[in-house]
Amino acid sequence: MKGDAALILIVEDEPPIRRLLRTTLAAHDYRTLEAATGAEALSALRHHHPDLVLLDLGLPDVDGLSLIGQIRANGPVPIVVLSSRGDEAAKVTALDSGADDYVTKPFGADELMARLRAALRHRLQQQGAERGFTSDDLSVDLVRRLVRRGAEDVKLSPKEYDILEQLVIHAGKVLTHKHLLREVWRDELVDPQYLRVYVRQLRQKIEADPAQPRHVLTEPGVGYRLV
Ligand code: CA
Numbered sequence: 001m002k003g004d005a006a007l008i009l010i011v012e013d014e015p016p017i018r019r020l021l022r023t024t025l026a027a028h029d030y031r032t033l034e035a036a037t038g039a040e041a042l043s044a045l046r047h048h049h050p051d052l053v054l055l056d057l058g059l060p061d062v063d064g065l066s067l068i069g070q071i072r073a074n075g076p077v078p079i080v081v082l083s084s085r086g087d088e089a090a091k092v093t094a095l096d097s098g099a100d101d102y103v104t105k106p107f108g109a110d111e112l113m114a115r116l117r118a119a120l121r122h123r124l125q126q127q128g129a130e131r132g133f134t135s136d137d138l139s140v141d142l143v144r145r146l147v148r149r150g151a152e153d154v155k156l157s158p159k160e161y162d163i164l165e166q167l168v169i170h171a172g173k174v175l176t177h178k179h180l181l182r183e184v185w186r187d188e189l190v191d192p193q194y195l196r197v198y199v200r201q202l203r204q205k206i207e208a209d210p211a212q213p214r215h216v217l218t219e220p221g222v223g224y225r226l227v
Contacts, residue, residue, distance in 0.1 A: 006120055007031045009050035011041040011067075012082065013060050017105075021054065024109050030116075038062030038070075045074055052120055055099070056082045057090060065090075065097050072098040078119040082107070088221035095176045095222070102174075118172030133168040133226065138206055138215050140168045149206055159184060160202045163195075167216060167226035176223040199224060 008025055012018045013036045025032050033048055035041040038061050044050070053071060057064030064081070071079060081094045081102040091102045100119045103112050131142040137150045142165060147154040156164065162184040166175060177192045185194070203210040217225045 005029050005031045006051040006116075007033065007048065008116070009033045009035060009041065009044050009048070009053045011035045011038075011053060011059070012056040013037065013058070014056075017056070017082075021112075024112065027109075028113055036060075038064075038067045041067065042070060042074075045071060045077070050077060052078045052080065052116060054080050054082065054116070057094065058084075065093055068094060068097040068099055076123065078123050080115050080119050091222050092176050092178070095174065096178055100173055122170065122173050133171050135215065135227070137208065140164060142168060147206065149208075154205050156202065156205060157198075159198050160205070163198055163202055164206070164216075164226075167224065171226045174219045174223050174225040180223065 008030050010018055010021045010025070010032055012021065012034075015036075018034055018036070022032050022034065033044050033050055035044050038059050041053070041055070045053070055064060055067065055071075059067065068079060068081075071077065078101075079099045081091070081099045083091050083094065083102045083104055085104050085106075091104075094102060100122065101115050103115050133140040139148045140146070145161065147156055147161070147164065163180060166180055166183050177195055178188050180195055181190045181192065182188045184198075199216060200210070203213050203216055207213045207215060215226060217227055219225055
């Protein structure tokens with residue numbers, strides 16, 4: 001069983017946090033590797049090919065954001081960033097630099113595990129090109145471009161569909177405003193207000209209670225996530 005467990009590279013310079021991550025991951029049957037600096041992280045990456053990198057942005061020898069770029073240059077391993085509370089700008093930059101997701105310190109074990117599972121699953125989906133999403137009353141078939149809520153077909157405008165399609169392709173992962181503006185409007189400089197308007201319309205159509213969305217969640221200051 002252990003041999004099949006995903007191997008997680010923990011990149012964190014503070015020993016107590018590293019220890020906490022190691023014990024938490026081990027308790028959930030993950031295998032772990034540890035690095036305290038950017039240089040150690042790149043070396044571990046090349047020698048051990050981890051399934052996921054858990055990355056603290058505040059490292060002693062290298063800027064965390066440039067490290068994301070270097071990890072990305074090595075291959076498509078999922079990266080989950082550990083960030084500080086309230087630092088929305090760093091989260092957005094990390095996501096736009098190629099990180100898959102983030103967890104805010106101090107984090108709970110459940111939240112951390114959910115983010116890791118989502119990032120690992122997302123990578124498998126990309127490899128297998130899964131073309132749909134089903135959760136409770138919502139189902140989306142990207143091949144036939146069909147959206148249903150319960151037994152009802154939902155009619156979406158092209159832009160509403162394009163937003164939902166992005167969310168489905170990256171289900172579980174937070175998508176930044178910039179990502180959605182680039183993919184849906186082909187223009188990162190469009191007023192993010194447009195996005196808010198279209199997401200509101202989308203929720204009117206696919207959420208049982210648009211005021212308490214259960215599928216399309218807002219990540220304040222960052223973007224949206226489909227769950
Ligand atoms: Ca640190």
